Amino acid sequence: MDTVLILYAGLTGNTQDVATRLSGELGRLFPKNKFELQNIRDADFKKLPNQKLVFLGASSWSDPINPDAEEFIAKLSKEKLNLSPVTFALFGLGDSQFQNFCAILPLLKSALEHCHAKLYKNQFAIDGYPEQKHIDGLTTWATEVLKNTR
Numbered sequence: 001m002d003t004v005l006i007l008y009a010g011l012t013g014n015t016q017d018v019a020t021r022l023s024g025e026l027g028r029l030f031p032k033n034k035f036e037l038q039n040i041r042d043a044d045f046k047k048l049p050n051q052k053l054v055f056l057g058a059s060s061w062s063d064p065i066n067p068d069a070e071e072f073i074a075k076l077s078k079e080k081l082n083l084s085p086v087t088f089a090l091f092g093l094g095d096s097q098f099q100n101f102c103a104i105l106p107l108l109k110s111a112l113e114h115c116h117a118k119l120y121k122n123q124f125a126i127d128g129y130p131e132q133k134h135i136d137g138l139t140t141w142a143t144e145v146l147k148n149t150r
Contacts, residue, residue, distance in 0.1 A: 002032075002052060003036055004053050004054075004146070005051050006037045007039075008039060009057070009068040011060075011061070022055070022057075040056075041072075049085060049086060051086050053089070056090050060093075072111075076114070082115065089142070089145040090119070090124075091126070091138060101127070102123075102125045105123055120148075126138065
């Protein structure tokens with residue numbers, strides 16, 4: 001059984017809700033896998049290099065500021081981790097009415113690249129308040145990630 005980590009960094013509770021729903025959907029679709037849901041504040045940097053796949057979701061709205069995600073980025077830099085064995089699949093929540101739609105994602109991508117992490121080729125962005133259609137799209141994307149990173 002493979003364990004897949006789902007990290008989330010939110011501002012209002014929406015990202016946690018989306019990550020929780022994603023974990024449930026993937027658990028139903030891939031019962032042989034274990035999906036571990038974790039707030040990014042609680043990320044264990046000693047165990048992170050041992051993961052095969054990490055889904056990382058973060059929200060940003062009118063600017064790229066997301067304190068939990070920014071703290072994670074700072075810790076990545078400080079720890080100087082080698083994440084080369086780990087594939088990260090990034091998803092974001094934002095609102096395209098603002099100039100910096102999902103602006104936290106490029107910051108996370110850059111920080112992970114500096115740690116030599118592998119990044120899944122596509123990111124997934126939810127525009128606006130997350131509805132079931134967004135969860136369905138996210139689940140389809142995450143299913144492709146799982147199938148392509150085995």
